[in-house]
Amino acid sequence: MANTLELGNGKWATGKDTVLAFNDENNNFKPLPFDFTRASSATVVNKAGLIETVGSGEPRIDFSNDAKGALLLEPTRTNRMPNSEDGSTWTLSNITLSSLSGGLNKEYYQITSLGNTGRFDTVKNDWINLTAGTYTASVFAKKGTTDQIILTSRANSTTQDKYSVFNLTSGIVVSSNQVTGSIEPYSDGWYKCSITFTNSGSYTDFASFAFGFNFNSSSTDTLFVASPQSEIGSYATSYIPTSGSAATRSADSSSQTPPSGIIGQTEGTMFFEIDFANISGVSGAWSISNGSSANRITMNTTTSSSTEFILSVAQNYNSGSTKLASTNVTYSDNHKVAIKYSATTLKLFVDGQLADSVATDGFGNYTNFYLGGNHSGVYGGDTRKFIQADLYNTALTDAELQALTT
Numbered sequence: 001m002a003n004t005l006e007l008g009n010g011k012w013a014t015g016k017d018t019v020l021a022f023n024d025e026n027n028n029f030k031p032l033p034f035d036f037t038r039a040s041s042a043t044v045v046n047k048a049g050l051i052e053t054v055g056s057g058e059p060r061i062d063f064s065n066d067a068k069g070a071l072l073l074e075p076t077r078t079n080r081m082p083n084s085e086d087g088s089t090w091t092l093s094n095i096t097l098s099s100l101s102g103g104l105n106k107e108y109y110q111i112t113s114l115g116n117t118g119r120f121d122t123v124k125n126d127w128i129n130l131t132a133g134t135y136t137a138s139v140f141a142k143k144g145t146t147d148q149i150i151l152t153s154r155a156n157s158t159t160q161d162k163y164s165v166f167n168l169t170s171g172i173v174v175s176s177n178q179v180t181g182s183i184e185p186y187s188d189g190w191y192k193c194s195i196t197f198t199n200s201g202s203y204t205d206f207a208s209f210a211f212g213f214n215f216n217s218s219s220t221d222t223l224f225v226a227s228p229q230s231e232i233g234s235y236a237t238s239y240i241p242t243s244g245s246a247a248t249r250s251a252d253s254s255s256q257t258p259p260s261g262i263i264g265q266t267e268g269t270m271f272f273e274i275d276f277a278n279i280s281g282v283s284g285a286w287s288i289s290n291g292s293s294a295n296r297i298t299m300n301t302t303t304s305s306s307t308e309f310i311l312s313v314a315q316n317y318n319s320g321s322t323k324l325a326s327t328n329v330t331y332s333d334n335h336k337v338a339i340k341y342s343a344t345t346l347k348l349f350v351d352g353q354l355a356d357s358v359a360t361d362g363f364g365n366y367t368n369f370y371l372g373g374n375h376s377g378v379y380g381g382d383t384r385k386f387i388q389a390d391l392y393n394t395a396l397t398d399a400e401l402q403a404l405t406t
Contacts, residue, residue, distance in 0.1 A: 005391040010068035014059040039250035049187025051105040070385035073252040073372035079240035108226035115219035122212035137209035138194035138236040143168035144222030194236040235278040254371040264393035267342035275385035283380035295365035296375035320361040327355035336405040342395035352406035
């Protein structure tokens with residue numbers, strides 16, 4: 001069961017504009033470079049659990065969710081908060097703020113409540129009028145003398161607050177009002193807390209973001225916070241530092257035109273361990289093709305419900321009709337997925353089970369391998385974390401694939 005190409009699985013090697021995959025040739029690993037592009041710098045969580053910045057064209061191996069690391073591919077996003085790195089510019093409402101060295105991102109802040117018997121004691125970076133659309137705001141937080149933090153899309157009118165309350169001990173969303181709250185654990189007691197909300201356009205005076213203490217805070221209450229972000233989209237992405245104005249991170253893209261024999265033509269197997277945590281709409285996850293939809297096997301994800309998404313594999317041969325294998329998958333951190341193709345049958349395996357099987361017109365004419373995109377390499381638009389990606393130029397048995405994906 002020797003693969004012809006392996007990417008990741010704890011064996012990462014990257015360089016400027018390059019991610020290295022390997023193929024096992026006579027028990028010797030032979031480097032097979034993937035082209036990688038991103039037109040801007042970006043941040044990533046390193047092995048030490050800290051946020052670091054890498055330059056444009058530098059692939060990001062993210063260790064926020066998996067000790068083996070994952071190739072992080074993200075869409076273009078903009079942090080609308082103009083001074084995420086400079087707490088001295090933030091507007092304080094009934095709190096004090098002090099700067100501390102260290103934390104996840106070299107510097108963080110302690111906020112202390114002055115005591116409140118009414119509404120929220122908060123920090124806000126700026127008031128920003130929001131047009132109609134979906135927004136996500138996030139901040140890294142750690143408990144102090146209290147373990148609850150509130151994130152709010154706060155309006156000038158006190159009747160229009162949209163918020164979630166988070167517990168920084170148990171790592172749960174305590175309550176929400178008109179937003180979807182999410183909390184993700186990081187190292188050393190830190191959490192990334194976020195709220196997602198839709199602004200209908202009925203009000204244009206919503207603040208993009210405020211965060212701080214919940215109702216009726218005490219004058220002794222403290223919390224630690226860092227790296228706030230407000231972005232257009234239905235989920236939070238990696239942190240984008242700003243200094244004086246909004247800043248944009250460009251999209252990631254990775255592809256390869258491998259040597260002959262790496263991609264199986266009339267038969268083969270593809271295996272992926274991948275984090276599908278963030279999905280919006282319909283988007284491509286990976287593809288082998290001839291650069292067009294005429295000859296391709298492409299995996300897509302589609303939103304379905306708050307608990308499930310649709311994982312589908314679209315296949316075409318010599319411009320024939322599209323064949324589709326699909327299944328509903330529960331949202332979770334990681335899934336193991338395999339696609340087997342041979343003769344005129346394509347099979348989809350997910351987490352140890354045969355999920356679907358479909359008859360096809362045949363296979364072949366594959367020249368390109370795309371990660372995070374569709375049959376022509378167009379980026380899919382959703383965050384992908386590839387922990388492992390393997391190609392085999394033979395069709396593994398059903399039993400082997402059930403074991404591989406368990």
